[in-house]
Amino acid sequence: MSWTATILERDYDALQAQLFRDDEDEHAAFLYAGLHETTRGRRLLVRHVVPVADADFGPSDRGAYRQVAARAVARAALDCDEAGLCLLWAHSHPLSNRCVDFSSDDLRAHAYAHPALIDMTHGRPVAGLVFGKASVAGEIWTPGAAPERLTSLRIVGHHTRDLFPEPPMSVIADERFARQVMMFGDVGQEILRGLTVAVVGAGGGGSLLVQMLAHLGVGKLIIVDFDVISKSNLSRVVGATPADVGRLKVDVMRELVARIDPAIEVETLRDIAYAADALRVTEADFAFLATDSILSRYAYNLLCHQYLVPGIQVGAKVTADSAGRALVHVMERPLTLGGPCLDCLGVIPPDVLIAEQQSDAERRAQRYVDDGQAGDDDPLDDPSVITLNSIATALAATDFLFMFTGLLDSAPLISRVYYPQTHVLRERAGAAKPGCRFCDPAAASVLARGDLKRLSLRPGERTPLARERAPETSAARPQSWWQRLRAWLGLVRRRGVGDGASGR
């Protein structure tokens, strides 16, 4: 079982400022972290960085260069236990840069202190970390098991990147990526190949994202949608043909990806408002949201913050002014997790969130005071046009690409709204609300708690739609005109035999 850690960029910057100072001496900090068990390994999710005062990081009485005072460690362990989090203690090796490892004194300190700290934090894992300027090593202790090493540390933010104990070996990218590798190098392509990316919503926006991510060459896609292709989807769902009407959108997406790059692994799910599917999405390195549902938006905002999964929400909206003229805008809302969440931005309207969870009877009961939106039994579909979806998804996919390949400049990554009728692109800066239950680390929020807090979503999995068409095998559903002709001829022959037999 591998171990990784994840930290937000703002917290990593604070940690760097604490650990690496002009005095070129060693310094220390505690990290309080949530825990996430995945099929890929265990993740420690850093929620707080607590600097260790220099007075508590003095020369050791057991011969080591420096050690954290026992009283400071005990206080941190008690704080962690009260918060229901895991304790990590970190220090710097200021002369190390791209490679770093523990000293023998460090490892002896772990062996001495960690069993007691595990007891003090009720059996949760305890880890020691040592940082070089661009590297990190870690040793994780769990009850009754041998210590294990940290594989990497993910820094989530403007430039989302991994730190390792030493630089990993690089490989040459496949020729198919030659043109894009000219922009971000073989290393960038390798980063993309190592990523699991979730796309929530496989409609007009989501299908475009799936297509772009497949062409970019990500390693795995998790595609989430419970709905089937309808006739009106054919104008904008990339990869869908008239023969796909009635089929699950995610099945159509799986085939789209296989045509572009069969090496990409695809996992399909139904609905992130249900805990079973949401937990699968938390295994992604990045998650796009491209649905109209406010409950999906709530679930996405929740799981991204609870499990430190960065992402971008995309959308296109057509409304009308008082004269009935169409007003068009498209938007992307990045969730780099260091800024305001979707709730702080005011895009999870509580009345719609309630209405989406209510039964028809409940909505009817409230209708007499409704404004005609939240209580509608049959809400009309919003306008949707592929060109608008293309703008939003291209902006979002480019931000995703640049975040992971380090190509974003220093401008903050914030929400953007584009008005195609006037060619105006506006940035929409927002502020995190103090006390936010999703994103405020100072409050009792879900931020970085991972599995140490129950996920507030519907239990189990969504049941299939009644109108869902049974999946077809590739043999039963030929792709080319030649395969279709052969199948048709085969059908004629079988019918002929059958007719003859029945005619006897």
Added chain:
Amino acid sequence: MTDEQQQAVDSVRATFSEHAVDVAELEDGSVWVTVRGVDIGPGWNQTQTDLSVKLLITFPHAPYPFYASAGLTRSDGKATNPVPQNVDLGDGVIRSQISLRISSLPVETFDTTTETVAGRFVWVMAWLRSPK
């Protein structure tokens, strides 16, 4: 039940320890919390009612309507505001909805740092005991 729902249930049970408090979890993760036998005073056709609230899976994100026992009407014959309704909300129990969002006001997220579900029960009970 989510941690937030559990905390809300605990607060209701602690506040109304002299009453029976029923808790029913639904398949979608929402939870009905009902305080039994609440004294609502002389202004109604019943002297006691069962007071319920449904905590959705997204609780505490947004407040929710409260419900009383079916058939609750004012004893003076005046129409109540909001108008009680007798509805079956899918669990086979007929209830009258007695509080709800007002379309002219913004719906706020339930703020657990300043209020509790038990506090909302108390507020609704106070309203029932002195209806305007």
